[in-house]
Amino acid sequence: MRGADYVIKRTGFAVVTVLVAVTLNFALFRLAPGSAVSDLSRVPHATPELRHALKQQFGLDKPKLTQYVIYLRELAHGNLGVSFANEQPVWSNLRTALMNTLPMVLLGTLFAIVVGTLTGVIAAWRRGTPTEAATVTTALGFYSMPTHWLGLMLVIIFAGTLPTGGMTNEFLIDPSFWTHLKDLASHIVLPSLTLGLVLYGEYTLIVRSAMLETLGEDYILTARAKGLKPWTIVRRHALRNAMLPVATLVALSLGYIVAGAILIETVFSWPGIGRAVYEAVLQRDYPMLQGAFLLLTISVVFFNLVADLLYFKLDPRITE
Amino acid sequence: MSVVVNEPGVAEAAEVAPGRGTFLLRTLRRRPSASLGATILGLVALAALLAPWLAPYGLHTQAGPVFGRPSWTHPLGLDDGGIDMVTLLMWGARISLVVGFAATLVSMAIGGTVGVLAGYFGGKTDTILMRITDYFLVIPDVPLMIVVAAIWGPSLFHIVIVIGILLWTGTARVLRAQVKSVRERVYVKRARALGAGHVRIVVRHVLPQVAPLLIANTVLTVAVAIFDETALSFLGLGDPSRTSLGKVIENAFQRAAISSGAWWAIVPPGALVALIILGCSLVGGALEDALNPRLAVAHLSARTFRLRPPVGRPGAS
Numbered sequence: 144m145r146g147a148d149y150v151i152k153r154t155g156f157a158v159v160t161v162l163v164a165v166t167l168n169f170a171l172f173r174l175a176p177g178s179a180v181s182d183l184s185r186v187p188h189a190t191p192e193l194r195h196a197l198k199q200q201f202g203l204d205k206p207k208l209t210q211y212v213i214y215l216r217e218l219a220h221g222n223l224g225v226s227f228a229n230e231q232p233v234w235s236n237l238r239t240a241l242m243n244t245l246p247m248v249l250l251g252t253l254f255a256i257v258v259g260t261l262t263g264v265i266a267a268w269r270r271g272t273p274t275e276a277a278t279v280t281t282a283l284g285f286y287s288m289p290t291h292w293l294g295l296m297l298v299i300i301f302a303g304t305l306p307t308g309g310m311t312n313e314f315l316i317d318p319s320f321w322t323h324l325k326d327l328a329s330h331i332v333l334p335s336l337t338l339g340l341v342l343y344g345e346y347t348l349i350v351r352s353a354m355l356e357t358l359g360e361d362y363i364l365t366a367r368a369k370g371l372k373p374w375t376i377v378r379r380h381a382l383r384n385a386m387l388p389v390a391t392l393v394a395l396s397l398g399y400i401v402a403g404a405i406l407i408e409t410v411f412s413w414p415g416i417g418r419a420v421y422e423a424v425l426q427r428d429y430p431m432l433q434g435a436f437l438l439l440t441i442s443v444v445f446f447n448l449v450a451d452l453l454y455f456k457l458d459p460r461i462t463e
Numbered sequence: 464m465s466v467v468v469n470e471p472g473v474a475e476a477a478e479v480a481p482g483r484g485t486f487l488l489r490t491l492r493r494r495p496s497a498s499l500g501a502t503i504l505g506l507v508a509l510a511a512l513l514a515p516w517l518a519p520y521g522l523h524t525q526a527g528p529v530f531g532r533p534s535w536t537h538p539l540g541l542d543d544g545g546i547d548m549v550t551l552l553m554w555g556a557r558i559s560l561v562v563g564f565a566a567t568l569v570s571m572a573i574g575g576t577v578g579v580l581a582g583y584f585g586g587k588t589d590t591i592l593m594r595i596t597d598y599f600l601v602i603p604d605v606p607l608m609i610v611v612a613a614i615w616g617p618s619l620f621h622i623v624i625v626i627g628i629l630l631w632t633g634t635a636r637v638l639r640a641q642v643k644s645v646r647e648r649v650y651v652k653r654a655r656a657l658g659a660g661h662v663r664i665v666v667r668h669v670l671p672q673v674a675p676l677l678i679a680n681t682v683l684t685v686a687v688a689i690f691d692e693t694a695l696s697f698l699g700l701g702d703p704s705r706t707s708l709g710k711v712i713e714n715a716f717q718r719a720a721i722s723s724g725a726w727w728a729i730v731p732p733g734a735l736v737a738l739i740i741l742g743c744s745l746v747g748g749a750l751e752d753a754l755n756p757r758l759a760v761a762h763l764s765a766r767t768f769r770l771r772p773p774v775g776r777p778g779a780s
Contacts, residue, residue, distance in 0.1 A: 156597070163598050171610055287686075287741040289693045292712055292733030299726055402605035406694055410716075420606065421698055424613045432610060439606045447601055 149455055157448040164440040169214055172433045174207065186227050197225060223437070224430035228422065233434040237416065241438065243310060244415030247331055248404050251338030256389065258339070259346025264385075266347065267354030268377060278347065286344030290403045294337040294410035306330045308412040334411045338403050342396060349392055353385040360384075387458050394450030397443045486675060490753040491746070500745025507739055511560050514553040522546070522554050522706070530725040540727035542711070543718035548727060551711055552735055558707035559689050559736065562623055566688040567681055569627025571634060575677060578638025583646055583665060593639070600632045605694060612700040619702040626691045634680050638673055645672045679750035686743035693736050708732045 184197035198204060200222065202213040217223075223233035259282075266278040285293070298307045306312065312326050357363065358381055366376045401417075408417035416435055423431035491497045510517065520526040524546070531541035539548035581592040608625050615621045645651060651668050659667075689708075695701055696709030697716070711732040715721075720728040 160598055160601050164602055167602070171614065283741060283744060284737070287737045287744060289690060289697075289709075289712070289733055289736050289740075291694070291697050291716075292729075292736065295712075295716065295721065295729055295733070298721055299730075302721070398603040398605070401603045402694060405605065405609070406697060409698065420609060424609060424698055424700065427613070429614075432613060436606050436610050440602055443603045444601055 146455070146459065150452060153448060153451045153455075157444050160444045161441055164437065164444065165215070165218065166211075168433060168437050168440075169211055172429060173210060173214070186225055186230060189225075189230060193225070193230070218437075223434040226431045227428040228426050228431065233430050236419065236431065237434050237438050240414065240416040240419045240435075243413065244404055244408070244417065247334050247408075247413060247415060248338060248400060250331060250335040251403075252342060252393065252400060254335065254339030255342035255346050256393070259343040260350050260386070260389065262343070263347045263350025264354055264377060264382060266351040267358060267385075268373070270355065279351065282344040282347035284344070285340050286348070288341065289406075290337065290341050291406040291410050293341060294333070294407050297333050297337055298410070301333060305332055307333060310414055334407050334413050337407050337410070338400070341403055342400065345396060345399070346389075346392060349388060350385065353388045354381060357381045357385045387454070390450050390454045390457060394447050394454075397446055401439050401443060486753075487678070487750070490750055494749045494753075496745045497749030500742040500749070503738055503742035504746065507556055507735070507742070508560060510553050511556040514550075514557050518547075518550040518553045520547040520550045522550055526550075530720065530723050530728060533727050539731050540725065542728045543714065543720065543725075548731060551706065552708070552731055555706050555708040555711045555732060556735060556739070558619070558705050559692060559709065559739070562619065562626070562692045562707060563685045563689040563739075565623040566626035566630065566692070567684045569624060570630040570684055570688070571677065571681055573628065574631030574634030574680075575638060577631065577635040579642050579665060579669065579673075581635070582639035582642025583661070583669060585643070585646075589639070592635070596632050596635050599629070600636075604629045605691065608691060608695060609698060609700065612695055617700050617702055619705050622692060622695060622700070622702065625695075626688050630684055630687055630691075634677070634684065637676060637680055641673045641676050642669055645669050675750065675754050679747050679754060681747075682743050682750065683747035686740040686747070689736060689739055689743075708736050712736075 184194045184201070184203055186193060186197070200213075201217060201224065202210055205213070221234045223237075225231070226233050226236055229236070262278050262282065266275045266282075269275045269278075288296075301307065306329055310327065310330050311323070312330075315322065315326055318326065363376060363380055366380050371379075404415065405417035405420050407413065408415045409421045412418065416438065419431060420435045420439075422428065423435060491501050525544060526547045527537060527541045527545050529541070529543055529545050531537060531545065533540040537547050537549070539552070542548060542551060577592050577596065581589040581596075608629055611625045612621060615625070646669065651664060654664050654668055692701070692707060693709035693712065696707055697713045699713065701707060701710045701713065712729060715725070715729040715732070720726070
């Protein structure tokens, strides 16, 4: 029953966090001074009908408390208002953007996990050698770089060899499936690599520490005394336990990933949710900003919950 | 077999005896990485501090051609307005450091108060404060900063406040754990038995014990604050009238420094930010290592991860 308890507790926390975020979102925007921010119906260049419809939908002439209830109801139906910039529903804009962001972010994170684990293990195993010093210094270096600046450095280095902006080549007319895929793949390299590099530094440092800790355990000494080969000890005995923090690691760096996505998509004009945030800020498109913030927060809370539950599955000791 | 075994910890206690200032200095001296970090930070701070006297040109004077190449008179070239890059970097570092420290001060005040109150009083106070901390911990900082900065409008003061009120969660958690353990020490109990009030105990007995940890945390928070300022500036939310390093990068990006081939306008400011963050990480990490014996094996040890469950578990750590 303890396990079920844990799952329920974690899920409950996630639900309450989402409610807090939703309320925060309402408070930040609707209670802000100045109708430019708080009035969802002030869509520039909109027809009076659209404005009237929005006013009706969100009860903008009613007291704030009623507005909050209406806001919750509309939110449950996926209605976040209309973008000031293109008069499309915010939710449909965000959905397209999210679908573009996911592959870029996943690829980058995967790169960071693989490279970070590998270098972290090497650093721990070669403790006290120049190899460790070099690995750790490189990791710290990448960890210290401002994300968008690293992206710009990659643009300078790879300009000419790889596309540095957008998601597809717009001049490819009616490409075949493979050409399109190849085009997409070449565009995704630099944004994903930027994210991968800034994340990997952090991952290396944490995996190295986890490995060092595990290598000090008694069972490693036993394995050594048994005469097992070093690589077997690392793979079969140390790494398995040291990998436990990786689930937590991804959860811990989620906020960092989100921030990275916003900056990277701005640098590379990647039409994802981060770029949507940037454009919403530039154009003072408050409904879009509100929607994007909510979506990002809910995603982070959700993936946090996933990491929590995954961690529990990997290491049931934590309920003790 | 009649050897008198020293009580564990006695020898160490004798070693730790010197004051806090000595402790900081010793940590810096003993760890080459920490002294390297301190040197970097010291040099950057000095250059920033002395910018009005050391800067070779005026911050607003056009000293040469637009995007002029690096030369003997301008070692790092000129920016899109013909302003000398060295001058720009010195003044930029000044603003970035001010924002970093001011935001950290705000975050230390909030995080310190929350951490000390939660750790010292425990019970309901602890539960409520840590719940709030947990929610703040899960909500992603940077998007929230962007939202608040976008609604409030760009100004240096707003940026400091925005960063400050969102960075305190880590400090609160670390301090709470430390205060909790200090509270149980014998001398605190004695002070209480002698009739010392809460304020006196906290100020005289608890704070001095947690101060080194607070300093380590401050250094690490400064790095995050500077990173965040650079990010906000890049998204056009920086103070338009103050040239921070983030602003210098944004300016170069917006004025197409890259397509003009003017790498000198964009490489140095970012490298300087990276250097400052690296310096803070080295110093802060070394201090944290030295302070936390559990981390003696390595920075951010696995044990802390195994015992401290994934982010945001209420009442943990």
